[in-house]
Amino acid sequence: MRTHDSVSILIFNSSRQCFVVVKQFRPAVYMCEMERHRPQDFQSKDQDSWCPLLDPLPATEGVTYELCAGLVDKPELSLEEIARNEVLEECGYDIPITNLKRITSYRSGVGVTGSRQTLFYAEVTDQMKTGEGGGQPEEGELIEVVEVPLQDSMKFAFDEHFPKPMGVIFSFMWFQSNVALGLLEK
Ligand SMILES: Nc1nc(=O)c2ncn([C@@H]3O[C@H](COP(=O)(O)OP(=O)(O)O[C@H]4O[C@H](CO)[C@@H](O)[C@H](O)[C@H]4O)[C@@H](O)[C@H]3O)c2[nH]1
Numbered sequence: 399m400r401t402h403d404s405v406s407i408l409i410f411n412s413s414r415q416c417f418v419v420v421k422q423f424r425p426a427v428y429m430c431e432m433e434r435h436r437p438q439d440f441q442s443k444d445q446d447s448w449c450p451l452l453d454p455l456p457a458t459e460g461v462t463y464e465l466c467a468g469l470v471d472k473p474e475l476s477l478e479e480i481a482r483n484e485v486l487e488e489c490g491y492d493i494p495i496t497n498l499k500r501i502t503s504y505r506s507g508v509g510v511t512g513s514r515q516t517l518f519y520a521e522v523t524d525q526m527k528t529g530e531g532g533g534q535p536e537e538g539e540l541i542e543v544v545e546v547p548l549q550d551s552m553k554f555a556f557d558e559h560f561p562k563p564m565g566v567i568f569s570f571m572w573f574q575s576n577v578a579l580g581l582l583e584k
């Protein structure tokens with residue numbers, strides 16, 4: 399499969415000492431959960447009338463906690479500009495480009511897709527909050543902004559009851575070893 403590259407942003411609100419992440423419904427995650435809970439419904443998949451959603455699980459089964467992120471689908475914009483727009487659209491913070499620190503990039507998948515994701519760090523304050531975020535409903539996005547207190551963040555990262563992609567865990571750990579120690583020294 400060919401997919402776009404992407405950017406993701408670890409957002410830390412220094413006014414409230416919390417990470418800002420997004421909660422989103424992901425159809426692929428939902429369908430994996432459907433098959434896990436109702437394997438019998440997926441056995442007749444060769445039939446024309448196959449419909450796995452006759453006895454659906456609640457939509458919350460497909461909701462994950464994620465970093466703010468976006469596809470690199472505008473060739474005229476830099477990765478930083480795309481990241482800045484995503485932070486505003488999804489989380490409601492208007493940040494200057496200079497607030498974005500590039501952490502690293504990696505392959506967001508290696509089995510089915512091979513696209514690259516570039517991870518940024520952005521420290522924000524309450525004063526930078528100009529909107530509610532929430533993404534673009536007209537493009538099918540339904541995003542809830544969630545704050546994870548710094549003091550609970552490692553517990554959150556490894557709590558399997560909160561489904562999440564690995565970028566959340568990696569970036570929270572990156573913060574612990576690169577930023578949190580500095581905060582304590584202030
Ligand atoms: N958000 C996020 N956090 C991670 O920690 C995280 N870790 C990996 N990824 C991967 O990054 C890619 C890009 O992320 P998004 O799906 O958030 O990209 P957007 O441009 O915001 O939105 C697009 O997808 C939406 C939903 O499908 C549509 O509604 C939009 O129309 C459409 O533009 C995806 O491949 C996702 O697998 C994360 N993505």
Ligand SMILES: [Mg+2]
Pocket residue numbers: 466467468469488
């Ligand atoms: Mg997104």
